Amino acid sequence: MTAPPHRRSSRLTRRQRRLFRLARTVTAAGVLVAGGFWWAGDEEPVDPVLAAAPAVAGRADGAGGAGGDPAALDHKAKPERNPGTSERTSEPKAAAGQGATSGPGAAGKAGAKPRAAHGARPKAAPAPRPPAPLARSRPTTVAVPAITIEAPVMDLGLDARGRLATPPVDNPDVVGWYAKGVSPGERGTAVVVGHRDTRTGPAIFVSLDSLSPGNTVRVARADGKVAVFTIDRVATYSKADFPDKEVYGSTGRPELRLLTCGGAFERGKGYDANIVVFAHLTDIAQKI
Numbered sequence: 001m002t003a004p005p006h007r008r009s010s011r012l013t014r015r016q017r018r019l020f021r022l023a024r025t026v027t028a029a030g031v032l033v034a035g036g037f038w039w040a041g042d043e044e045p046v047d048p049v050l051a052a053a054p055a056v057a058g059r060a061d062g063a064g065g066a067g068g069d070p071a072a073l074d075h076k077a078k079p080e081r082n083p084g085t086s087e088r089t090s091e092p093k094a095a096a097g098q099g100a101t102s103g104p105g106a107a108g109k110a111g112a113k114p115r116a117a118h119g120a121r122p123k124a125a126p127a128p129r130p131p132a133p134l135a136r137s138r139p140t141t142v143a144v145p146a147i148t149i150e151a152p153v154m155d156l157g158l159d160a161r162g163r164l165a166t167p168p169v170d171n172p173d174v175v176g177w178y179a180k181g182v183s184p185g186e187r188g189t190a191v192v193v194g195h196r197d198t199r200t201g202p203a204i205f206v207s208l209d210s211l212s213p214g215n216t217v218r219v220a221r222a223d224g225k226v227a228v229f230t231i232d233r234v235a236t237y238s239k240a241d242f243p244d245k246e247v248y249g250s251t252g253r254p255e256l257r258l259l260t261c262g263g264a265f266e267r268g269k270g271y272d273a274n275i276v277v278f279a280h281l282t283d284i285a286q287k288i
Helices: 005-041 048-064 068-075 244-248
Strands: 139-144 149-156 175-179 188-193 216-221 225-238 254-266 269-283
Touching: 068 188, 139 188, 216 254, 216 269, 225 254
Parallel strands: 149 175, 188 254
Antiparallel strands: 139 149, 139 216, 175 188, 216 225, 225 269, 254 269
């Protein structure tokens, strides 16, 4: 028998209410379960910059001293030139008291020399000490590698007017040493002269004025030693204003002067100036 219309409508309404309650319960349970997972496992998101800050501060405390000055880190990370080489490196230097640098290649750097501190200039290598003055010994040969000359030496004195004599003009390839003065290598100033040219053509010291500071003069001596002189300067002086003291005077160390003619030439009078090479003893060798 068919139920009355109003009772069927009432049963349908109760069923809908049950379904609604069931759906609400299931939804609430799902929310509670999800909320429980969130409450148990989720944390506040961390700022990556703040997370790195303690590590940076710790490196500053260890490398830059108390207080962790960040400028110290910036300074150490700057590239610097390794003293004595052209190599540039951006690797931070180890702080005082720190252990060996870790990371690849650290073992190979264990014996490396420490770099100079920031702002400090590497110490220049000390200049080599000059050799001690030699005993007196007559010079036998003079060689000047820069102008490819090598000449035998003859003894010279003073002329009738008290001036330094010169080698004979008929022998342009010989030089003369003032034998009454200091021998090359002795303490004091030794003097060697030579012609620039003669009537027959260029002579041994024709290129003397082309020498430069740093060139060398090698003088073989009778005792078997070779006195090596390094040129300090080359000067030209008018014969009328020739500075005798400056050229011939002693400086307290072994020195050498090479002299020849220079300036303008006038027939019947000769050259109006002298070229002078100033040099000092820097080495003793065994062969020319």
